[in-house]
Amino acid sequence: xxxxxLLFSPALAQDVLPVERVRFYETGVxxxxxxxxxxxxxxxxxxxxxxxxxxxxxxxxGGEVDVGAITFPSAVGEDAxxxxxxxxxxxxxxFEEALHALLGAEVSVRVGTxxxxxxxxxxxxxxxxxxxxxxxVTRVRPEYALTLLDAEGGLHRVDSHELSRIQTEEEGLxxxxxxxxxxxxxxxxxxxxxxxxxxxxxxELALGYLAEAPVWRVSYRVLQGPEEAQLQAWxxxxxxxxxxxxDVQVELANGEPDSFLFPLAxxxxxxxxxxxxxxxxxxxxxxxxxxxxxxxxxxxxxxYGSGGMGSYGSGMGGGGSSYGVAGVATYGAAQLKQxxxxxxxxxxxxxxxxxxxxxxHHSALVPLVHDAIDTEPGVAFTPGSSxxxxxxxxxxxxxxxxxxxxxxxxxxxxxxxxxxxxRLKPEEQQMLLIGNELDIDxxxxxxxxxxxxxxFDFHRGQVRLASxxxxxxxVRVTNRSGRSRPLWLAYELGASTDVGAGLRWEVDPHRGWTxxxxxxxxxxxxTEVAWTQRHERRGAPExxxxxxxxxxxxxxxxxxxxxxxxxxxxxxxTDARSRLVExxxxxxxxxxxxxxxxxxxxxxxGGDGTVSLARKTATVEVELRRLSEKxxxxxxxxxxxIAELPALLTGEVLATNQP
Numbered sequence: 098x099x100x101x102x103l104l105f106s107p108a109l110a111q112d113v114l115p116v117e118r119v120r121f122y123e124t125g126v127x128x129x130x131x132x133x134x135x136x137x138x139x140x141x142x143x144x145x146x147x148x149x150x151x152x153x154x155x156x157x158x159g160g161e162v163d164v165g166a167i168t169f170p171s172a173v174g175e176d177a178x179x180x181x182x183x184x185x186x187x188x189x190x191x192f193e194e195a196l197h198a199l200l201g202a203e204v205s206v207r208v209g210t211x212x213x214x215x216x217x218x219x220x221x222x223x224x225x226x227x228x229x230x231x232x233x234v235t236r237v238r239p240e241y242a243l244t245l246l247d248a249e250g251g252l253h254r255v256d257s258h259e260l261s262r263i264q265t266e267e268e269g270l271x272x273x274x275x276x277x278x279x280x281x282x283x284x285x286x287x288x289x290x291x292x293x294x295x296x297x298x299x300x301e302l303a304l305g306y307l308a309e310a311p312v313w314r315v316s317y318r319v320l321q322g323p324e325e326a327q328l329q330a331w332x333x334x335x336x337x338x339x340x341x342x343x344d345v346q347v348e349l350a351n352g353e354p355d356s357f358l359f360p361l362a363x364x365x366x367x368x369x370x371x372x373x374x375x376x377x378x379x380x381x382x383x384x385x386x387x388x389x390x391x392x393x394x395x396x397x398x399x400x401y402g403s404g405g406m407g408s409y410g411s412g413m414g415g416g417g418s419s420y421g422v423a424g425v426a427t428y429g430a431a432q433l434k435q436x437x438x439x440x441x442x443x444x445x446x447x448x449x450x451x452x453x454x455x456x457x458h459h460s461a462l463v464p465l466v467h468d469a470i471d472t473e474p475g476v477a478f479t480p481g482s483s484x485x486x487x488x489x490x491x492x493x494x495x496x497x498x499x500x501x502x503x504x505x506x507x508x509x510x511x512x513x514x515x516x517x518x519x520r521l522k523p524e525e526q527q528m529l530l531i532g533n534e535l536d537i538d539x540x541x542x543x544x545x546x547x548x549x550x551x552x553f554d555f556h557r558g559q560v561r562l563a564s565x566x567x568x569x570x571x572v573r574v575t576n577r578s579g580r581s582r583p584l585w586l587a588y589e590l591g592a593s594t595d596v597g598a599g600l601r602w603e604v605d606p607h608r609g610w611t612x613x614x615x616x617x618x619x620x621x622x623x624t625e626v627a628w629t630q631r632h633e634r635r636g637a638p639e640x641x642x643x644x645x646x647x648x649x650x651x652x653x654x655x656x657x658x659x660x661x662x663x664x665x666x667x668x669x670x671t672d673a674r675s676r677l678v679e680x681x682x683x684x685x686x687x688x689x690x691x692x693x694x695x696x697x698x699x700x701x702x703g704g705d706g707t708v709s710l711a712r713k714t715a716t717v718e719v720e721l722r723r724l725s726e727k728x729x730x731x732x733x734x735x736x737x738x739i740a741e742l743p744a745l746l747t748g749e750v751l752a753t754n755q756p
Contacts, residue, residue: 113340114141114304120348120446121334123500126150126356127310132303135162142340147308152361154307161300168295169362196220196241196263203266206245208259214266215247223256307356311335313349315465315502317518319472319489329433330466330499332447336455344452347463349436351500351520352444433464438497445498468495475583476534480610483541485534487514488585490603490612493521506531519607528585528605528612536578537617539586542571548632550648553655555746560641562634562649569627574617586613590628597627638742643667662745670738677731684724691717 118130131141143151148169157164197220205214223240241257313334320327332349336342436447449463470491477488489506493499499521506513506529514531521527545568552563576582587610594611596602601614613626643664650660694714701707 114302116340116342116345117303118346118348119310119342120350121310121313122350122352122354122356123312124353124356125309125312126307128305128307130158130303130305132158132160133301135160135299135302141304141306142338143306143308144338148362149358149360150308151306153359154305156305158303158305160302162298162302164302165295192239196243199263199265199270202270204245205264205266206243206255206260207262208255209261213245213247213253213255215245215251215253217243218246218252219244311337315500316462317499317502317504319470319491319504319506321472321474321489321506321508321513326470326472328466328468328470328495330464330502331462332436332449332465333460333462334453334455335460336457339457341457342453342455344454347449347453348439349447349449349465349500350441350444351446351498352441354443433467435467436463436465447497466495466497466499468497470494473583475585475614476537477528477530477585477612478539478587479530480587480589481541483539485537485539486530487532487534489516489529489531490526490585491518491521491529492526493523496523498522504529525606526603527607528587528610536576537582537584538575539584540573542573544569550652550654553649553660555638555743558637558743559635560638560746562641562645564632564634566630566632567627568630569625571623571625573621573623575621576617576619579619581616581618584615584617586626587611588613588626588628590630593631593633595629595631597629600626638663638746639667639670639739641667643671656748659746659748663742666738666742666745670735673731673735673738677728677735680724680728680731684721684728687717687721687724691721 114131114133114135116129117132118128120128122128152167152169155167196217199217200220202217203215204217205212219242221242221244223242225239243255243257243260243263245253245255247253311334313332316331316333318329318331320329334347334349434450436449439446439448447465449465453461453463455461471494472492473490475488475490476485478485499518501520502518503515504518505515514529516529516531518529519527545566548564548566550562550564552561554561572586574584587605587608589609590596590611591609596611596613603612603614604610605612615624617624641663646660646664646667649655650657650664691714694710694717698707698710698714701710
């Protein structure tokens, strides 16, 4: 049986199954593919922190070998490592803590030229020498006294300053201490673990797996020329592993597949119920440190041993990254080698044109796009603003999806401005605001006309009303640039708005604004922008007041007689509601009066005036009952008036209170 070490320490490995392809995603993970000839020492270097991801996603993609079991040393949590090695809960393993972990174990110590071997019985820290009364205080190294029991029963005391070495002779304890040392180290997440595939024989093998990786990002350059604009896109990728890449095919996925962390590598234990004997029993013999005579005169002491359950866990190491932007040179006709676009069922993937050589812990800018791009320079004014911004209306005229990223605009041999580009599919557009405009000012004067009713209907118990409202804005422009300039004015209009005829307008899907576009000549000029907003209101008949019904009737867009009848009915509802409000106010005043009378009656307690207070109290109680009955009747009247509204609107009855 041949065992293939895929994840192995560098000291034991000789060859690495090389990386052939890496696909980076925008969610902080990457898909690694490795392929080559499988030999005894072949390995796949994945950090311990990535072991859970590898176990969750490892796939055999092809080859000539039959893969058996996958084996690896179990990951151990910090608490479990400490418990297994006999260490306490400190953050680090100090010399004294390590010595105490060896208590009871077979050890060998070197003292000068001789070597002692025996069981370590005790570790005693010696008191520090007194500090000098005068002169500088020197740092004192702690000293310990070790007590050993050799095979012949002899006891030996050794001071730590005499020791040149102490070593455990028990293989299991040494292994547990070694595991604890590796687990508790600050760099444990970056170290490699050992994962092996059991194979019947060697041969060709291809594997794929998921691992945490820095997010890939994009930076763009638009070279704005007098005739056309050129777009250059660069992707920033990072090799944050300890392995250098050679001829690696890099792919960049513009998609966000779900990926999560899930602990698999470390063993897990479920807590079980503890059952105890009915009769209490000590774990320490009564005569272990005392005699019956001693017990007779003193108190019985007992010591108890207990076992604990350690918790297990694993940590994930985060990869840091830096963001760089390369300068753009436009000398000659040099071209970037564009990445090949690949459309998968769920993602848009860029396949970098040339394989990448990238040393460990290095980053690279790789070219994605070098193509003509449609741009319209202009001066943009955001909604309500009188300060202009140098702008670029960009249309993705390429055949590629452009991922989001930062963008620099280069014009006339220098920087025109920078912006952030949203994700754009082919033919999608975005307004880029790249700088402050100093030569164009605007002043806006807005007026809004009254709403005009355009439609009425009553259907399935719902009144539906539609109206339009026209808003006009006069824009006075001062252009000091000495030339004609495209002016882009942004409005927050929404989908139910129509822009006046004769004006060009564009919808910015990323901001939700509508841009009205026209050219302004040098000097002072004025233009008018008008738009019509459509409104629709739906609701139960009683949710519309009498004035609304009358206004709709006057507009002539509905049955006038029915609308006027509904208006009169709503007048009656309004009057009835006013009466109900007054009744409730009277009720509150009567309740307050009654509460005061009852307190006075209680205070009088059969004295003078008790009879008079009792009569007043009874009178107010009667008045409260009358008011309550009137309020109930008033509510019933309101409900009845409202219940007649649907019939009035459909013309089935004529309102009795219609003038």
